[in-house]
Amino acid sequence: MREIPADKIRVAVSNLCAKANFSLRKDVLQQLRLAYKKETNKKAKKFLAAVIANAFVAEKEKIAICQDTGLPIVFLEIGQDVRIVRGDLKQAINKGIEDGYRKAYLRNSIVLDPLARGVSKFGPAIIHLDLVKGKKIKITIFPKGFGCENKSQLKMFKPTVSIEEIKKFIVEAVRSAGADACPPYIVGVGIGGTADYSGLLAKKALLKPVAGIKIRKLESELLKMINRLNIGPMGLGGKVTCLGVNIETAPTHIAGLPVSVNISCHALRSATTEL
Amino acid sequence: MNIKTPLDAKQIKKLKSGDEVLLSGVIYTARDQAHKRLCEVINSGKKLSFDLKGQVIYYCGPSMAPKGKIIGSCGPTTSRRMDEFSEKLLAKGLKGMIGKGGRSQDVRAAIKKHCAVYFLAYAGCGALLSKYVKKSELIAYKDLGPEAILKLEVKNFPLIVGIDSYGRSIYD
Numbered sequence: 327m328r329e330i331p332a333d334k335i336r337v338a339v340s341n342l343c344a345k346a347n348f349s350l351r352k353d354v355l356q357q358l359r360l361a362y363k364k365e366t367n368k369k370a371k372k373f374l375a376a377v378i379a380n381a382f383v384a385e386k387e388k389i390a391i392c393q394d395t396g397l398p399i400v401f402l403e404i405g406q407d408v409r410i411v412r413g414d415l416k417q418a419i420n421k422g423i424e425d426g427y428r429k430a431y432l433r434n435s436i437v438l439d440p441l442a443r444g445v446s447k448f449g450p451a452i453i454h455l456d457l458v459k460g461k462k463i464k465i466t467i468f469p470k471g472f473g474c475e476n477k478s479q480l481k482m483f484k485p486t487v488s489i490e491e492i493k494k495f496i497v498e499a500v501r502s503a504g505a506d507a508c509p510p511y512i513v514g515v516g517i518g519g520t521a522d523y524s525g526l527l528a529k530k531a532l533l534k535p536v537a538g539i540k541i542r543k544l545e546s547e548l549l550k551m552i553n554r555l556n557i558g559p560m561g562l563g564g565k566v567t568c569l570g571v572n573i574e575t576a577p578t579h580i581a582g583l584p585v586s587v588n589i590s591c592h593a594l595r596s597a598t599t600e601l
Numbered sequence: 602m603n604i605k606t607p608l609d610a611k612q613i614k615k616l617k618s619g620d621e622v623l624l625s626g627v628i629y630t631a632r633d634q635a636h637k638r639l640c641e642v643i644n645s646g647k648k649l650s651f652d653l654k655g656q657v658i659y660y661c662g663p664s665m666a667p668k669g670k671i672i673g674s675c676g677p678t679t680s681r682r683m684d685e686f687s688e689k690l691l692a693k694g695l696k697g698m699i700g701k702g703g704r705s706q707d708v709r710a711a712i713k714k715h716c717a718v719y720f721l722a723y724a725g726c727g728a729l730l731s732k733y734v735k736k737s738e739l740i741a742y743k744d745l746g747p748e749a750i751l752k753l754e755v756k757n758f759p760l761i762v763g764i765d766s767y768g769r770s771i772y773d
Contacts, residue, residue, distance in 0.1 A: 369621070369761065376723045376759075384728035390664045390674035393727040393747075431673050433664040433747050443634070446746045473679045473701075505772060506679050506702030508725040560724055561702060561772060562761075593725045 328405075328461040330601055332413025335463065338599050339400065339422025342467040344430040346597035347390045350381040353535040354512070354594050357569040361510055367564035374510075374559050374566070377592055388430070392593045395432035396469030398423050398451040399529070405460035416453060423449040423467075435472070454526070466533060468596040474511070474589045477503035478528070480521060483583040489544075492517070492585055497551045499587040500568065505561020508591030512536050513552065513571045516586040518578035527574040528588035533596055536570035545571045559592075603757070607655030608696040610716050616762045618769040622720070623757040628657045628699065630751040632678055635742055636686040643689050650741050651752075653690060657697035657720075662747040663737075664727070672737045672753070674727030677701040680719070684708050691715040703772050704764060713768035720760040721771070733758040 355378070362374040384391040400419055404410075410418075427434065427448040436450070437443045451467075458464075479499040483492060496515055503511065516527025537549075548571040558564030569592065578584065604612055606626030616622065629651070631639065642649055660680055664673035680700030687698065688711040696717045701724040704712075712719055723730060736754035743749050764770045 369619075373723060376726050376729060380723075380726040380729040383732070384674070387670075387728065389667060389670070389728045389731060391728055392725050393662060393664045393674040393676055394678065395664055395674075431665040431667040433662065433673070435662075435747065445744060446748070476679070504703055506681055508701065560721065560761075591725050 327407055327409045329409050329411045330463060331411055332415060332418035334601060336418040336422040338465055338601055339419050340426035342465060342597045342599060343423060343426025346467050346469055346595045347395050347430060347432055348388050349385050350391055351594060351596060355381055357536050361566040361569060365559060365564050365566050367558055367562060370559040370562040370564035390432055391595060392471060393433055394471040394473060396471050397436060398449060399468040399470055400451045400453045401466040403456045403458045403464040405462045406457055407461040408463055419453055420450045423451045463601045466596055466598040468533060471591055474507040474591040477507045477589045479587045480525060481585050482521060483585055485581060485583050487583055493548060493551065495585060496548055496587055500552050501555055503589055504557060507589055509557050509561060510559050510566045510569045510592050512569050512590040512594045514588040515573040517573060518576040519584060521584050523576060524584035524586040527576055528586040531572035531574040532588060532590050532594060534572045545573055606657050608657065609655060613696060613716055613718050613766045616718050616765050618762050618765045618771045620762040622760050624760055625756045628659045628753050628755055630661045630753060631658050632660050632662050632748050633682055634745050634748045635750050636683050638742060640686050640689050643693060654694035655696050657699060658695060660700035672731050672734045675731050675734060676727030677722040677724055680704055687711060691717050699760060709764055709768050709770060712764050713766065716766045718762060718766055719764040721763040722760055
């Protein structure tokens, strides 16, 4: 058994908070640059230039890319040959979030009671634990902004549904987000599993590189359809409504076909480390 | 086009949806909970702690100000969530709103009725926009944390007219 002290996890989480919020993901920045080249709407192009400039200001001056520093979501892959010692794992993660958010001057956007609301805090994070082979711990922090989270959708399709209907549902989810959730978007789609699991898949899909080299056929078809919506950067109209569509699938039941859509704004932020 | 706050009808009438403007002067941050409270004050017949006449509200909850900086990241939040509160504030003299995304038909009609204007700020560009803020002062609802009302002084804050006083929207 390899022993990893809880404190080491706390420090790692803290550092990831700053990294995720100050440094825009390279794959996203790359797609933004391509979008800038592609876009022909003058105002939209000017906006994309501002988005790229914003990423540089954030990185250089250590100031959050977006004021909505999100609801912190933490994905943990723990090797089964690891033992966490000298502390409680979940406590270490949440303390790491608080340290990280405080140190990096990020925003306290979390209310403990969703109905009573009340004073907002830095956490707690939503923590997803996964047990894997090996003796390492992989930590990913994904601060999800809520302007785009509010546009999430779930539909429980019949198993006999046509692929065209599924595509229509996904495209319509983006259409209904319109200009509100900071386009150009990155669209995460989860297909299969259960209602709740498809939502998790859609979120995990956003963690995959955007428009990676091996774009699947369905992903590229959806990307084209969404870009024909003419929502455009900032909703100003134009060629680039979406930077990429990522789909995750999972086995599901013979009686159903859950599909979840999780939209991300152009400021898709996440950071990963391995201990 | 350069404009200065407070806004008057003459300035507002010149603005057309799609115009790019640089705004200077005082603006006030307020988002969900602050709107709810402001409207509760209005409903109860009490006086607001600051005069809305000719003023501009920015739908923004900035991240914390790093040491040595005036303000943290400070981009706009989704305007639609404030739709149900806007008419009340416009009736009290509010002349401008800054946010991101579309508005309801009711808000659009209210903008026209009260000769006001809705601006779009560069969405998701909070770090960049912080450069245009020259002063920041907390003036109400400290307990709301990032949702407290701040009085900001901005210089050449870049905006696009989203809905003009004639009710025309950039998204049409």
